[in-house]
Amino acid sequence: LLSEEGIYPRLVTLHVGDSEEQVSYVRIKEKTAEELGITFEYIHIPKAPPLFKFMQLLKEHCMSPSVTGIIIQQPLPPRLQSDTIYNFIPQPKEIEGHRAKSPHIAPLGQAVLSALKYIYIKQEISEHLYPNLQEDPSQFKSLFKSKKIVLLGNGLTGGKPIGDTLTQFKINYININSQTPNPQEYIEQADIIISVVGKKVLDKKILKKDVVLLN
Numbered sequence: 001l002l003s004e005e006g007i008y009p010r011l012v013t014l015h016v017g018d019s020e021e022q023v024s025y026v027r028i029k030e031k032t033a034e035e036l037g038i039t040f041e042y043i044h045i046p047k048a049p050p051l052f053k054f055m056q057l058l059k060e061h062c063m064s065p066s067v068t069g070i071i072i073q074q075p076l077p078p079r080l081q082s083d084t085i086y087n088f089i090p091q092p093k094e095i096e097g098h099r100a101k102s103p104h105i106a107p108l109g110q111a112v113l114s115a116l117k118y119i120y121i122k123q124e125i126s127e128h129l130y131p132n133l134q135e136d137p138s139q140f141k142s143l144f145k146s147k148k149i150v151l152l153g154n155g156l157t158g159g160k161p162i163g164d165t166l167t168q169f170k171i172n173y174i175n176i177n178s179q180t181p182n183p184q185e186y187i188e189q190a191d192i193i194i195s196v197v198g199k200k201v202l203d204k205k206i207l208k209k210d211v212v213l214l215n
Contacts, residue, residue: 010039011095012061015073016054016080018046022073029071048077055088062089069095074157097161105131108158109165112194115214116140137170149173150190158196 011033015026026042033040043057061067070093072085086098097106105113113131120143151166153159154177166173173194176183184206187193192212195202207213 009068010066011069012041012067013071014043016045016048048079106161106165108161112162140169140171147191148189149192150186151175151194153196
């Protein structure tokens with residue numbers, strides 16, 4: 001536990017809306033925080049407030065010395081959605097890697113790279129699976145230079161953070177979404193498929209033998 005090392009972090013999560021699915025995601029984060037000895041504060045706003053009120057609430061927690069990390073549960077309602085909203089969170093407190101030039105790696109991106117390291121480098125499950133920006137890019141470049149990697153989906157909470165992480169680690173990939181013509185052609189040739197779409201788009205009959213599928 002972090003408390004055993006004299007560290008007492010406080011994580012604030014802002015959730016706007018009434019989606020049961022999003023509430024369940026927040027509860028998972030809350031449970032993980034408790035296991036790590038992190039104080040978890042869940043702020044639930046059932047209906048979308050005016051943008052200035054939401055930003056005022058965000059600023060209040062950003063300025064609080066007791067807050068060490070802030071999560072904005074995505075997706076936000078359209079009236080609050082903005083690509084620059086994370087820039088209002090101080091760099092040390094923006095822990096999800098959404099802010100431009102963030103030192104943090106997006107959690108979904110971390111999960112994908114850790115899985116790829118486990119599969120291809122065959123490392124044991126340990127802290128060494130955690131992506132390392134200093135050591136891993138050159139290793140990944142060599143490892144995947146002959147691999148065709150396909151990412152299915154480009155949503156804000158799934159495909160985008162994974163794609164940004166792959167780019168950050170200099171891993172080439174093809175992104176397929178609902179607007180991609182003839183997506184089956186790319187899927188048939190893929191050595192690695194990363195799927196973050198909610199509906200069934202893959203048919204096992206067209207997948208290559210020994211394809212790696214992360215879903």
